[in-house]
Amino acid sequence: MKIEKDDRLILLTNDDGLYAEGLNTLTEVMQEFGKVVVISTIESRSGMSQALTVKMPIRVKLLKETDTKRIYACSGTPTDGVKIAVNQLLERKPDWVVSGINHGANASVSVIYSGTMAAAIEGCLYGIDSVGFSLDNFSAQADFGPARKYVRDIMNSLSRKRLPIGICLNVNIPSCPDQEIKGIKVCRQAKGNWREEFEKRKDPMGKTYYWLTGIFENHEPESTDTDEWALSNKYVSVVPVSIDMTAHNFIGDLKKQFKNV
């Protein structure tokens, strides 16, 4: 694949691995927008957040190349993949980093744990317009057909107007037939958390081990301006995500609290 000066260069990744239908769908749609480089793992790496591989070396393999597409397998996390693509593999900085389409929603606090969103955040840290897409369906056989239109609409909008520095998008798409989706809703991250998070078991030697599991609890189910509300009411939720985690509103109070310390 030769990347010309006028080509839009798009880096794609996910945390469900190279054989996930969500990434396949995203790759097909994004080829309408430019030259595509895909980097991901063979196996899934869900729940990796912004984790980095610091104690092991990272391996990368070029799996496939055509005139419009290049696919790399990377042994690292989604964040490693974006870093190594931008720093080592790509001829130039990509115009977009697009991640997903994740099998399963990444609304509310899931943005903090999600490898899919971490990849978008990583792109954003490099000053690249970045979006993470997720479908509200964990199944490997989920139908990504209705999602195509919304991926197209959102990326079309970004091709007309860039995102501000330091902000990327977290897009969650309901899992239902096309005609039931009510449209796009710009939202904020819902307040919530996970509870009852472990299943305790005994191994064949009688020793205890735990599996991570749990139930998400929306702390504000009545609020209509959250991503959780939008998604459960069949809207595509779009949350602008900031890489600045400072609680700016609280700086003044905290200064008073630490004044005499």
Added chain:
Amino acid sequence: MKIEKDDRLILLTNDDGLYAEGLNTLTEVMQEFGKVVVISTIESRSGMSQALTVKMPIRVKLLKETDTKRIYACSGTPTDGVKIAVNQLLERKPDWVVSGINHGANASVSVIYSGTMAAAIEGCLYGIDSVGFSLDNFSAQADFGPARKYVRDIMNSLSRKRLPIGICLNVNIPSCPDQEIKGIKVCRQAKGNWREEFEKRKDPMGKTYYWLTGIFENHEPESTDTDEWALSNKYVSVVPVSIDMTAHNFIGDLKKQFKNV
């Protein structure tokens, strides 16, 4: 260890592992404030961010117990450790989650990658007052002596006044003699990122592999209200960190942008 109704119950963790001097220092200081439960890994788990262990079971082992202290080894990430302690191991929800003292600073965007800060963020997600402490020195032999006073001061302040829901603290301490530290400065997260992030090598079979490395670049070295500035000017930086990553200021513009989509 028996946890009485009036005891302050403090959960401690880090990402440098159970044998790190930073955790040892933190454990000693925090025993002045209440009953302490320590959970961490045997080996270090740096750069883990908010990663979860979803594909492997988690093992926990009680290593030591006295009248005032309990120490668990956990096979998971710092976030897993907090989750399993709160959900499975502790008699009740802890009053504080305190993480660190990390060997190495976690200022600026490092808050996003840090396992130490992830543990504090995890505590915060459970509605627990949580703080991550880091010393600006990566060495295993770093001198944590001067840090003790500031850990004490900050936790004393929190014992008088709770943090707001959804906000935890990211505290970075300069690595210099006590008399050179100028005091505590409440700051915001500096804008910056990492560059030249990989070292490319050949293995004995002649195949390429990469090590993650890199140089941090502060995008605003002149700004005096950032954590990077404070730390390099020998202040203890305190940044209030929000678990809500929504870029609230951009919601209005984004609504306009997606109005006709």
